[in-house]
Amino acid sequence: MTAAIPLASQLEAARSQMAFTLGFHIILASLGVAFPAIMLIANYRGLRHGDADALLLARRWSKVVAVTFAVGAVTGTVLSFEFGLLWPAFTGRFGAVFGVLFAIEGIFFFLEAIFVAIYIFGWERLAPWTHFWAGVPIPITGLGGAYSVVAVNSWMNQPGGFSPTSGDVTKVEPLKVIFNAAVPYEVPHMILAAYLVTGFLVASVYAVGMLRGRRDRYHRVGLMIPLVLACALAPVQFAVGDAAARAIANDQPVKFAGMECVQQTSRHVTEYIYGRCTPSGVKGGIGIPGFDSFLVGFSTDTQVTGLDSVAPDDRPPANTMLHWAFDTMVGVGTALIALGVWLAFVWWRKRDIPQTRWFLRAVAVSGVAAIVAMECGWIVTEVGRQPWIVYNVMQTKDAVTQASGIWVTFTVVLALYVLLGAALLVTLRTMAARWRAGDAGAEESEVPYGPAPELPADVASEGAL
């Protein structure tokens, strides 16, 4: 018993640190995947229609991309350390299997970094259309990188392509790892999430500006480009998510049971919206009889696997949180679709955005709401897979490091990331304030990956030319 307590505490610390650092990085990674596409749409619009506002937006957005990309590179490096610092037994046993995906991701990341640098550097140094095309590899490599990383997670959900399943891996089939069974639903779901988060987040910045009275054309274009893209993709995401939920009910039935608080395997299962999960069923919440079965198999007669199908130790923890995370994700997704419908309806009738301040207020919170939905989705997939790190193959408690001191590193990481996040926000706000103030040097403001700063005149020694 005395030995079990430190181990449990060790596992909690490692899981907390991983959850926190991944939850932080995922926001920056989403911006890295989707923001370049939005930036290029503005760039295209600016060149194709001679739209000076769109071109200015593209230029400023490219600087935000550079700053968030640089910070994302740091938080991503931390994650690669954590594969060894937190989960050495996982990486030691399966590194040869999932590692091939990270090797591929490395190429995409490297190329993305190079083309971000070329694009940032290319403003006013390359011909306008050449410059645009120099930026096109960025969103493409972003998609490739996202595929590779998310495919590792989907492999953890649907492991395959290696043998034997117990003991040391002696045979690997890379293609079965790269195209594992959960890729078709998990990868598109995450890439769309990245686009939704970025689209709504960028739009929300301009909505806040308009609420503060800056209702010029520049702000409208800045609002509309990301918002239209995100609103168009929100229903697609709903369909992909729905397919993913059905696939999970089939591939990882215990995770699905945890998400929906299904205690016993049965037919005519009630769908509960929120409510508290207890061993004797859901308390509170709004119940829709038979609807859970219907969602799984399009018939209320469909059998849904319950948590009782496996031993208590093999069930995911924190069922109520899991259930709430799932419902919140779906709820926010639905609300974001409604926002798009509102915009589309008013645009259809009046060729304009809704004039009420409530619309701008809704857009202003949509960015944070999209982030909440994405984080909830990660809670569902990660907590829902527990107690397994590799589904039905390796338990998380067997993967964690035997080194002590994770509570210390977790505390340091927590403090450091809070500062990092604050510094990032302050930096972005400072850049925005300078742009607003019309600071002459602001458009050439120095950013990471940007052109070299001029050598300050006073470096040269006196007497030199």
Place this chain on the structure above:
Amino acid sequence: MSSADAVAGVLWAGVTAYAVFGGADFGAGFWSLTAGSGERGHRTRALIDWAIGPVWEANHVWLIFVLVVLWTGFSAAFEAIFSTLFIPLSLAALGIVLRGAGFAFHTTARRLERRVLAERLFGLSSVLTPFFLGTVVGAVAAGRVPVGNAAGDPVTSWLNPLSLLIGALFVATSAYLAAVFLISDARRADALDLELHFIARALVTAVVTGALAIAGIVELHADARYVYDGLTGDGLPLVIVSVLCGGGVLVMLRRGANRGARLLAVGAVVAVVWGWGVAQHPYLLPQVLTIDDGAAPSATLTTVLAVFGVAAVLVVPSIILLFMLVQRSLVTEGSGPEQRTGA
């Protein structure tokens, strides 16, 4: 050559790139930290800032490359190193976060006090990371990292004379490399006094690095006999090349041939990294785990080699494109001195 050896070669190429590019950048951070205050310190930091400005932070890429190849190709060694050496690797990671944050924000920080804070972080972490990575290398060399999940001693594996010496050697080598690079940067910036400043520092760090290297070899003899025998056996030609390059740097500096000095300084580092690799061969973890025993199944190794080939085909032209753009634009604009791009 087996495919395991080929993947080990790829891994070592990544280590070499990290040692040269990362080393020069860490060293620049060291000189930024020790530049002092006042007029001279301010100008030194401005020069360093300007010199490393155009070199985007490639360190993360090389490091991630090394980590990924290690855990994919040699998972057992990765597990052993990262669990036993949890403390120094956590501290190295801390340095990387602080450095990255310094890089991300110091170019955008407008207010003086924020900029100073970012610079201090950058400098301090530039010492932290190479030092603790050095202690890790020392632990591996002495065979203090057994296979398994935290099977070695969490403290004495890296807190011992050999590890501390190698940690100090890494910091000194970075400082030396950066000083040699900064001499030409100072000349291009027409900062004669800074050129002399860094020539003096290059000479001092050359002596310090040499002394630490000799002390390290003595300690290897006592503590890591396998690597010592390798360095004085199969690895000896490369060690000699490294020493000759190091000595050549001093000659070049005396003659004012800065470009040659830079090449030779890089050569000294590359030769010693590969000398070490030869000395360790065929071990990943000396006398604990060989390359063949620690290697992944063959399909994984083949995939890693194929990915490396694709990377070389795609990434190298892209980097060349980036550097050409940087060069051309500077030439056409004629805005000041030619920029450092290669390292």
